[in-house]
Amino acid sequence: MTIAGSIFLIMLGAVLTWAVDWDVAGLDINVVGVILMLGGIALMLFGLYRVRVTREIVAPVETERDRTTVYEERRYTDPPTI
Incomplete structure (x- = not known):
């Protein structure tokens, strides 16, 4: 919503200007x-920064447990029952 709102503000400002x-x-x-x-440009920069920071925080962290294969x-010794 932030990026779409900023594009709308930029377009509205361009039409008015x-x-x-x-x-x-x-x-x-x-x-x-x-x-x-100018407000739309500032809002877009904030939105892009927020998307970048959120992706860096949510990035998965590989642990030793993730690398272990089990x-x-x-073995089933009983005959199958039908």
Whole structure:
């Protein structure tokens, strides 16, 4: 959700900066668009950092027990019952 939300903010900011042509009294739409794009970029960097840190923490650790191979033999001396 973080990365998708950041892409949405970047796209919304780009539309407000370069595609909107009307003015609102007391509000500069171009500045709002630039602020949204910068916020989206910061959110994307945070999301990518969080994905990287989470993958490093969850990485499996190989132990001596994982490397041990156990063979088991069973011998059945009773005849099969039907």
